Amino acid sequence: MTDSRPGDLFQPGDLVNNTYRIEAILGRGGTSDVYKARSEISGRLVALKVLKAEFSDNDDFLLLLTREEAMREIRHDAVVRYAENNRTPDGHVYLLIDYVDGPGLDKKLKEGPMSAEDLLVICRRVAEGLEAAHGHGIFHRDLSPDNIILRDGDPAQAVIIDFGIAKDTNPGAETIVGNEFAGKYAYAAPEQLAGNTDARTDIYSLGALLLANFRGASPKIGNNPMEVVQKKAEALDTEGVPEPLKSLLDKMTDPEPDKRFESASAVLAALDAAVPPAPAAEPDMLSDATVIAPALAKPATTAPEDPGPAATVIKPTPDKATPDRPKPTSKSGAPDKTGLPVVPIAIAGVLGVGLIGAFAAGLFRSAPALPVADPYRLSIAKAENSVPRAVGFVPSDDIAEALRQQIQGQNGTTDLTLASGDIAEGWGQDVLAVVDLLDDMDAWRVAVSGNAVEIEGETTSKPIFREVQAAFDAGALGVLRGAPEITLNEIIIAPERIEAILAAFADCGPLGLVDAPLGGYGPGSTVAIGGNLATPASRDTLFDALSSAVGDRSVRITTTILNPTLCLIESVMPSAPSSAIDVAFYQGDQGNQPNPTGAFVVGENPVIDVELPADVTDGYLSVSVLDVSGNVFHLLPNINRQDNSVDALRDGREGDISIRVAYSIAEAQTNGGLAFRVDDSTLGKTKILVIHSSDPLLTEMRPTSESALSYSEALIAADRNVASRIYSLDSRILETSAR
Structure with a gap:
């Protein structure tokens, strides 16, 4: 099962269409996500396949989901059951599918080889499901271990899931991934590479995945398209596979379609010849509405061979706990043909009348046995x-x-x-x-x-x-x-309770509540979080922890995802309020045109200004760049520009002023200032840090460039009262990318 993320359309606990309570997200795809949910009416588990928001109004994708809905016409226990499409009040389209609880063959594949006996059972079960689907003109086209679930872990209850790219035989039928090739290369039939599919492609895929699970390893198909084509033209290696599985797989996975089994029915016939089917099991409980009626006793149909007109033959019910006894014999010593004693006429007549009388008197009556439910x-x-x-x-x-x-x-x-x-x-x-x-x-x-x-x-x-x-x-x-x-679910949750959770999950400086209500968070309110986190996984983990703690309240996390370098500095940087001091970016390679987004690509020349408001007239400014490579560049002060007092920087200017700390390359060539050009070695988020303090931040001049670790050590080693000397701490992110 997949962890929930803040960006998911539905979160655990959400109620969809006042019926389905979301419990978890099962998987994410290119066009849709699948959620595990429980009906609040029946308590039944279901899967909701939800079309992503950007496709909800796209007629092509709605048509594809409608085609998948047509799978509900296939009623077979080996094929996941589909229901109908629905739309939520806010326009999100979803398809209702039965939830199958059990491990997928992909999980079994990771656990190691499976026995040939279990794989033969799975082969029969899946072939029966394919026979039903093919009978409706629908081919799966993407059979692989992750698309077969063993309900309750039982090979005899294998279920085919995810017909999302199934393609019917009608002209013009489409698939979510286009009208050509669909399926995973490792298990796809050779002809699928050219976009050709029929029943035999599913048979090939079934054979390939059974072989993979026997080996405990996915097929090796090559490292490039040419190798894939060459590998697909070769027969799969079944050496060491025991019979009859080996012969079955050889014919199922023949590279030439015409040499394979022509249908799933042919596969089942071959299985019947090699491994006779087991006795039919009791039917599964298919739904909450299933009613089991008590089984009626079958009347005995075996009669003795011509016992004579006056003879009465009594056949006792076998006692399973009684050991086998020798067959009764006739007076001549030969076994009687019926295996039953022939009772003398007079005694039999009396006994028969006695039994009839006993039943009439109700002596042998008992409540009818209840049917057995398994599972109960x-x-x-x-x-x-x-x-x-x-x-x-x-x-x-x-x-x-x-x-x-x-x-x-x-x-x-x-x-x-x-x-x-x-x-x-x-x-x-x-x-x-x-x-x-x-x-x-x-x-x-x-x-x-x-x-x-x-x-x-x-x-x-x-x-x-x-x-x-x-x-x-x-x-x-x-x-x-x-x-x-x-x-x-407390009616009011105090902010302090949430702050304790934030402190436990903060991994990149402190996290804080945004606009926390003074009286606490009531039902239906939103808990907003701000700050920095080290990774997207950290944000997902925090979201899950908060969602669990705040009940039906929504959670909004607006943190910035930084990198390890930035988080290291955040962890040692003294806390201080922000101020009106700002950072502005310009395009040095485009005549210093403004760049309000702070986004630059490889080859561009970022120019950086610190914008100082009129009321900042004293103290010292420290400006540093913390990049993704783990380096810190000191723009102010540095060896080439040592005086960082506000008085010197203003140089007699009053009011709001801009102080350039990183120049265009043309400017740097004339004044010797620092200039940068984006290359592809340090792409990502870079943080510009501006500290306004009453005294110089550090007692000694730092080199223009140093590691984040050494800078952190210098901050830690500085005067313990450094925080008392800081007026404000402001920052802005500069982000670089390849294009």
């Missing part, structure tokens, strides 16, 4: 300002009725099915106790699978929070296993 799941959820809903299995009428009363007492709804399963004694009473305990919380969710349970709850009441937390600490789960996550 129950989902109960209540969203904030909404009614609860319960869906799933319960073990008895008593538990079902008690749960209905609890849910309907809050005007909620239930969809419960009686079933037996692998659950502990006391399961039902403990579930009822948990629901009763959570009843007063603002929002909560209970998801039970067997004896394992996931519990989440939110409240703004400290007494309720403490009561619920104490009950779980005291063992309220009973036979259930889980770690409840109970959250206290």
Whole structure:
């Protein structure tokens, strides 16, 4: 699963269309992002494939998402189930897809080789899914380990996902990546390099990924396009692969399409011949609405071979716990053909009448056996300002009725099915106790699978929070296993609480609250953060920590991402307020034209001025450039310009003035000042630092250029009261790039 970022369209906790609560982001693509979400109505996990904002009004991309929606016509357990397209009130388009929980074959690939037996099972399952898709004229075209998920880690429950570049057979059909080649080179069929696809390309890809997972390594396809073409013309190396997998892979991955299996059905036929299919398993529980009816006993159809008109034959039910016994024999000593004793007529007649009488009297009647549910799941959820809903299995009428009363007492709804399963004694009473305990919380969710349970709850009441937390600490789960996550969403969050988090995550100087409200942050307010951070990952981590702490409040981080050099200086620089002193940039190579953005490209000549307001008339100015290479350039003072007093810099001028500290190359050639030209060795953010102090910042003259480390050491070694001598500290970023 992927970490959330501030720039993501949806954040964990967001409610989409008043139905789907975002839990995490699963992945990011070129045109869309995929989020894991849970239905607040049914509690069912789903995946939302959301078109990026810039494509939401593009008819071409909307058409492609509509084509993907057509995948819902394919109803097969080996193909991820698609629902419909929707649009949020603010215009974002998303496609609803079933969430498949389990490791992908890409994860299994990283873990090492898989057994041939498991891969044969996966081959059969995926081929069945491809047969269903191909039957609708849809080819996947991008089969690779990351597009096959093993539901619950079971090879027999492999599911094909992400038909995002699937292309149907209709003329003019398009794909998200264009109308030519789609797919990953390592697993793509040779003909896909020329844009040709049919059922055989998917068969090749399936064979290639199975071979990769057997080896525990991705195929080697070359280091350049020419090598890729050459490699694709060669047969894949299946040496060491055991039969029958080897022969199967050889035919699936033949470089010539005409020599491959012509269809997924042909692959399945070859599998059936080599490895007979296992007995059909019980059907999976496909949705919250699944109803399991009790199985009816099948009448016995085996009759004895011509037992005679007056004979009654009784066939006892086999006892699985009883060891095999010798077959009964006839009076002649030969085994009876039916394997059953022939009972004398008179006794049989009496016994038959006795049994009929016993059934009539109800002596052998018992409650019908409940069907078995595996997995045994129950989902109960209540969203904030909404009614609860319960869906799933319960073990008895008593538990079902008690749960209905609890849910309907809050005007909620239930969809419960009686079933037996692998659950502990006391399961039902403990579930009822948990629901009763959570009843007063603002929002909560209970998801039970067997004896394992996931519990989440939110409240703004400290007494309720403490009561619920104490009950779980005291063992309220009973036979259930889980770690409840109970959250206290405080109505008002004090700024000091957030500042403590900022202090813990600051890695490039202090972070601060922007426009913090005096009374604290109430529900629905925005927590704004300013300052500097070392890396984008630092910002993402801070965002996650703050989002977890502030509940439903939004978080806005407007920090600047610096580099290690700048952050090192930030960590040792004494704190001081900013002032009206400013920094201005000009294009030295373009006649000193203003450059208000501060952005320069390779070959350009930045010119830097310090703009001094009229009221700054005394003290000293220190101006330094901190670049991305780890160097510090001292523009003022330096060996060539040692007097940095404001009086000397003004030189009799009054009012607002500009002091040039970095010159154009033409100016530097005449006055000996410092000049720069951007080259490609130090691209990125450079910081211009201006310090106004009452006395010289450092007691000794620094070299024009030195390392950030040595400058930091000089600042640390300076007078401990240096902060008391600083009036202000101002800065501006100059950014360089290749173009």
